[in-house]
Amino acid sequence: MADANNEHLVRSDDPQHPANLICELCRKFYTLGWVTGTGGGTSIRHHDHIYIAPSGVQKELMAPSDMFVLDFNSRDYLRKPTSLKPSACTPLFLAAFTKRGAGCCIHTHSQWAVLVTLLVERDFGADACFEIEMIEQIKGIPKGYGKQGYLGYFDKLRIPIIENTAHEEDLAETLEQAMENYPDTYAVLVRRHGIYVWGDNVQKAKTQCESLDYIFQLAVEMKKLGLPWTK
């Protein structure tokens, strides 16, 4: 009998296989508070296959067999777990893969990210961009797509903030617009919602997401203590 639903695409003993890696990452993200409830999501591009965690499941309990697999070129599902729903983040993940050549994209509901979007709203009105400078951890963020190296300590980190929409998939257009407006960014904050972070590969997406979350947490604590984010 043929492998009708392409089970072979998610079966591997290699812990670095995308189907295994998404499960492992999401277990870690759960302990970090990034994918509480069934929130957040993760996607990995592996050659022409896009692996995506399903919607509406407990992210820390996922199995490789829960993964959706999409063909990068045709956008057809190569594998669709019958009892699960595809992620509403799919068009946003695809934007990172298509427009930025990303190898992995992570979506979190981190409270630090959400609080930062609320603090910018209040402090800077319509200027939809989080800015901070002179924090060592900024050096964990690359200079920009197609550029060599990482931001320096004296560089200003700027992460665009887009407005949230009723339906997650409707964020795709403004997220792509934010990518155009901020061509160097590796992340887009979504007001009152969370963040999308991508990277050239899984390690970079994860460590950049961690560095940003660290910076957002620090920024919130700075605000509580009356310390400014920029000079």
Place this chain on the structure above:
Amino acid sequence: MADANNEHLVRSDDPQHPANLICELCRKFYTLGWVTGTGGGTSIRHHDHIYIAPSGVQKELMAPSDMFVLDFNSRDYLRKPTSLKPSACTPLFLAAFTKRGAGCCIHTHSQWAVLVTLLVERDFGADACFEIEMIEQIKGIPKGYGKQGYLGYFDKLRIPIIENTAHEEDLAETLEQAMENYPDTYAVLVRRHGIYVWGDNVQKAKTQCESLDYIFQLAVEMKKLGLPWTK
């Protein structure tokens, strides 16, 4: 010899068996700070059997053999561990199973839930209801009992708050009243005490409880930062 205390009801190799699942959930809830000391509790309905964690035990160390089992129809104990006390939460769990057809009910002493009840007290006087809107995680909460789907981003989340009583079982009446007053709610906050959250099944009760706790934590942090919960 007969199985006098119905031991078979709590013996299973299946990790999804209610007696095993309550232990596993409570280990997780302990790390989340929901069942500190011997606080909080969890109950699962499995057909006509109600499984309930005992009172006054360390919730992260429970074994399946510690579980009480109640008959849903007769309200008789089918199984009573001799050295343990039944949970004072029992009538409140039963309210969720009876009046809302819940499959699982979780009671936590989460500090975020307690703080929210204190902040509503102070800010809104006698209005015993927590309200928040325009937070993505609200979409993790269903629209209401007998309704299809989940709250939207622009919907207002409303969780009733009842006053605490000297004895937990005495909360049953006001909790049932709150269910009447807020027919759509899947949770009731108890002032200076914690929260009861239920769901159609274990996964839904757990993820709804997580989503609410996330929202309460965010709400407390918003208050510290001077950010309003509603427009």
Place this chain on the structure above:
Amino acid sequence: MADANNEHLVRSDDPQHPANLICELCRKFYTLGWVTGTGGGTSIRHHDHIYIAPSGVQKELMAPSDMFVLDFNSRDYLRKPTSLKPSACTPLFLAAFTKRGAGCCIHTHSQWAVLVTLLVERDFGADACFEIEMIEQIKGIPKGYGKQGYLGYFDKLRIPIIENTAHEEDLAETLEQAMENYPDTYAVLVRRHGIYVWGDNVQKAKTQCESLDYIFQLAVEMKKLGLPWTK
């Protein structure tokens, strides 16, 4: 050859054996932030044997062979690991065993406990007592030594605070005085230092310590939010 250092006192396959239990508890306490660095300590009375964790070691890495064993009546060491120092908490643990018939005593450097002692200092001047009421978790604390049952929701929890001294063993006298002044208390806070909590047995000492820590954390957060501890 004789068992010169009474090794048999700390060798057991039973996880409930005091030498094993202290190690297991301290691993848990480390993750709770109670025994950071080499701070804090734990002691269990088992019949006439007092088991005590050593001084100056990483509490999360202890082995049963690191335990000191003291004879309850003679106060002689039955077992002394040669390369380790006995705990400076020893006279304080003994006070709980002797004056309150405790089965276990836990000493933590919990930051919530320390902050509470600082907040009382500032708010109430010389009144060396932490007071809070109408918090459900208070029901996790017993009414008092020799009394039946636990505090009620409407009871006021009162934990005495003693001043810190240069040497930990010098706290014994004022700790015993606090026990006299507050005969019902199961804990004594030490200003700018931490807390001693005891209980009739290991489970009670641990869960009471957790309940108090929960209450202290809540009290600190309440203070940040401008919420009063008592009416």
Place this chain on the structure above:
Amino acid sequence: MADANNEHLVRSDDPQHPANLICELCRKFYTLGWVTGTGGGTSIRHHDHIYIAPSGVQKELMAPSDMFVLDFNSRDYLRKPTSLKPSACTPLFLAAFTKRGAGCCIHTHSQWAVLVTLLVERDFGADACFEIEMIEQIKGIPKGYGKQGYLGYFDKLRIPIIENTAHEEDLAETLEQAMENYPDTYAVLVRRHGIYVWGDNVQKAKTQCESLDYIFQLAVEMKKLGLPWTK
């Protein structure tokens, strides 16, 4: 075939071997939030061999084979993993080994350390030193290099703060200057960056780092509550 890259230096079944220990420590430091992203680092001196974690890797996922090994006297690399970059912290670790006879040096990006440097900046202007007194945990810090024993409860803890630079290796000079100015210190804070902590051996470096982090966290919370660090 010869062991061209001195593989034997990082291969051992002994969990106390430096190459294994650095990996184990960094896994713990990751959960403490000290080495988020690829930040922070750890180095152990073992006789004339200096073991150093590489730059730019996920610290919680390192393997012994990722370690660099430097000869203490010649400063030549005895082992260089081909695909990894040596740590920019190397000259700073060497300062601790050379000028203070340290056996281990830990560099963290702890947010508590960073916040403390920001609070001193604001409160005390150009006085680049964190000061606190009368906190029991101070007793976890030694009196000074070449001195016997630990700080007392009534001693003032003073940790110098140096200004951050664009490149981590450029911190070496001011770090060494701070060691001269504060000959008793076992740590140097780096403004908007983190901290370097060393100790006579691994256990001391780790527990001193934990004690300092505890004190920094407490200090930040004290500031939020309006409590002074010194009289």
